[in-house]
Amino acid sequence: MMLEKLRACWGFTPTVERNVALVEGFLKGKRFADLAQEHGLSTSRVRQIIERADRLVGGGILTEAKPSKASPRTEFMVDYPYVWNLAEMHRLGSVTPHHFFTELERAGSLERLVDKMKRLPSRARTTRELARLVWLKEKGESPWPAMKRSSIAIVQPGYPVDHPDRGLQCQLALESALQQLVERAGESGWTEDEIDCALLELARVRFKGQQPNGALFDREGTS
Structure with a gap:
């Protein structure tokens, strides 16, 4: 469960599998130096990655496990692990999932977030669209119409190439x-x-x- 939490938290990170492997190796008793040599990293870098993992899951890797210290954001990332793929599939940008989980943490639940966005439709368009897609996947219906993709139009020139204007x-x-x-x-x-x-x-x-x-x-x- 801990490793799945980390996979969810690291989301789009291209080194997610390597980082999870480092944590898994450490939990199995490998030393920082051994892991560093195995993955071609410095010992200090390995320590940084594992320390960050420990903070993300609320302890249990380097420090005593205290589930209450784990951020609700982490739990939401585990509950909705497909958010990153949704954002990528619909070209919403790699930053949008972070905004979505921030808003979700503030709201406390997906239901409250969607209700809030219904009342405040002026939220960031891409975050709102991602919330709509998550709700659609979870509930099978869309809470509001899909985001309109704006097409950038350029007016054609009205003068010949050599015109001064x-x-x-x-x-x-x-x-x-x-x-x-x-x-x-x-x-x-x-x-x-x-x-x-x-x-x-x-x-x-x-x-x-x-x-x-x-x-x-x-x-x-x-x-």
Whole structure:
């Protein structure tokens, strides 16, 4: 049961099976050094993973087992282990399950969470959609209509390529699409600073990639 809890808690983590194997090996009496050598990790890293596992399940691995210390969030992850796959299948993002379990922990039960979201429909769209999908799987019915997938439309250019106002028109065409993209990123759990930095970096990389080597050198050299 403890190992299943850990699998549920680590969810999307690509190293979940390795981490569970470390805990299982430790419970069977293997030392940190032995586990480190077996899995190609440092001893300190093995200790960190096992200490984190101990906290997640409320003890019983390194410290005395105290079930009351285990977070309700952990119990919910065990009750709904398929949430991660649902989010991935419906392209809701890897952050959405974390938000879902946070909301579920606050509500105390799936029923209360769904009732809360019915009364407050302005919750994050992707978290709300994941709650709907979980309810649908558990109860066989949808508590509200499925989330509409917004399609980002770009207005076609109205000027020929050599027109002096074509660049400005392109900016105006992309402005609303960019705003939609930013909003969708925010709904998925990214902060405004993270979104802004990501967009700037992507624009910089795209711009540099399209410049001839000489032009890029001249621009950087004169800056």
